[in-house]
Amino acid sequence: MTTRVLVGKLGLDGHDVGAKVVCRSLMERGFEVIYTGLRRSPEQIAATALEEDVDVVGVSILSGAHVPLLEKLARALNDAGLRDKLWLVGGVIPKGDRETLRELGFSGIFPAGSSPDAVAAFIRENAP
């Protein structure tokens, strides 16, 4: 079965170059990708993930607001019963914040500069 991946832009940040490159790279490698577009709230992302029955929830944030936003997203995903899905985040994520994000449940962290290959490989290895 094809792995279904949601790629979402969480929060107000409008930088979608990286998110779209990841979408295209994953599509090229045979994943099914659902891209949310810009400015999604944690609740909207969780609702889309549920509706689209995805295996992977990946969000992109470059504004520096990742910790508070991902705390809320984790809550929304847990509330939606999506704890067993693979959660990823990409963007400007300083080293010092990564442990916090892992503890929240975001097991794949892809700081700016990561290659889409690394994202694809991580999904292959870890997707439920």
Added chain:
Amino acid sequence: MSREKKSDVRPAKLESGLDVQAVYGPEDVERTGGWDSIGKPGEYPFTRGIHPLMYRKRPFTMRQYSGFGTARETNERFRWLIANGQTGLNVAFDLPTQIGLDSDAPMAEAEVGRVGMVVDSLLDMEEAFEGIDLERITASLTINGSAVVLMAMYFAMARKRGHDLSTLRGTAQNDILKEYVARGTWVFPVEPSIRLVGDTIEFCAQHLPKYSPVSVCGYHIRESGALPHEEMAYGFLIARAYMDHVISRGLAVDEFASRLSFNFDIHGNFLEQIAKFRAGRRMWARCVKEEYGAKDPRSTVLRMIAGGGGGGLAIEQPELNIVRTAYYALASALSGTQTMALCSYDEAYTIPTEKAARITLRTMQIVIEETGICDTVDPLGGSWAVETLTNEMENKIREAMAEVEHWGGIVQAISEGHLQAHVSRRAHEREKAIRSGEIRKVGVNCYRIEEEEPAVELHPWRPEEVDRARQRLAGLRNERNGARVRQTLDRVRTAASSGENVMPAVMDAVEAYATVGEVMGALKAELGTFSEPVRF
């Protein structure tokens, strides 16, 4: 007789697709369009620059993008930059302000003061510019989706300080069309957004003749993936869309065209960027004169800020970015830019620290003070290579413009998401080309070193400052004259729905201390909001 065989020559191509010759001669200039379009500096069609004496008379303005946290913190950084020799300001607003939310809006919560300064009301605008001489230091406001409100606040702040608006100088970015393609701070649907840009152009033509109400940005579209010739093409088409709209409202081209300006990117092949600007300058001059019938030579001049170059910088071995930006500064100066701003070496990670910001400012100062290239106007003019590439680049830009016409024109291509899909396809191709090594990036795909993830000092985000902004907003909501605020907001709605210019009503509202969120809310109620087409 040369002994080299053709197969010995390493092929070289520019990003725009042009082949690079190993050697250029006068015959190449002849073959590609001749020498006629080169002319003299300060003379139509301005290939060599828009002033006869260029930097010999006045060097480019140095205008680093800056702003973070609250107006108070940003004001401190502004003063520090000016004390360090910066000659203009380029104001960064936080995301809630950029999309018209107050700092107490639920969606704003996590983002207040992160990527720029928070502005809720005129109070913040006043604090941000306290102690700064608005005549000596002009400010460029990087604001788009909520530009009508922030421009009105800037004007209101200047008026309160006793400035005569008819002589006030400065720039607003206010290029909403590129926000749908890159950057993403759109609010209203496409057509009403163009109308609001038209309102600002018309208002400035009538009341602020020295102010530049729009800076059309090829820059961000290039940063999002577009190739250099596409950057120019899309910028020109967007500028034309605003011009067509304003002319359809009854303004003559010479009443506003001289106040339009541009913002372009500099990373990539050195000579290609320089050719891009020289070609662009004369294409724009011809477009405004020949197609729009401008009579005033000032209308035909392409004024620009060039630089940035974030897309060319890398996370790996970040100090190398200092070297890269020095080349970008050189290319920008050799391109004849009016204003320069550069990304700082740490900008991929953080708001630039003071140290990084100072290095970037000093980089531009070294170009001016030490290299000597500001002593001679367009020192590359007449180079067979540069003039040939300039001629060839003109054709490439024209081709890219024609392609957009195939998609139904720029407004349709943006409304339906065609341009967005095209640009993101380009970004994907670029990413693959960097991965494969086809585009060489030192430290990234060649000359890598084993490095710990570089330890870059992060600019601190101060939650206590954000609380202070929210408290100030709460205080303001209690103290101001609520009836007057409601009245002025009603006027904004009426102006928006009737189609009259919203700027006078927005000025009244911000002077009554209506907030960014309130004025934008009034406009949204009448103009609606954009829903993004997702297309791959």
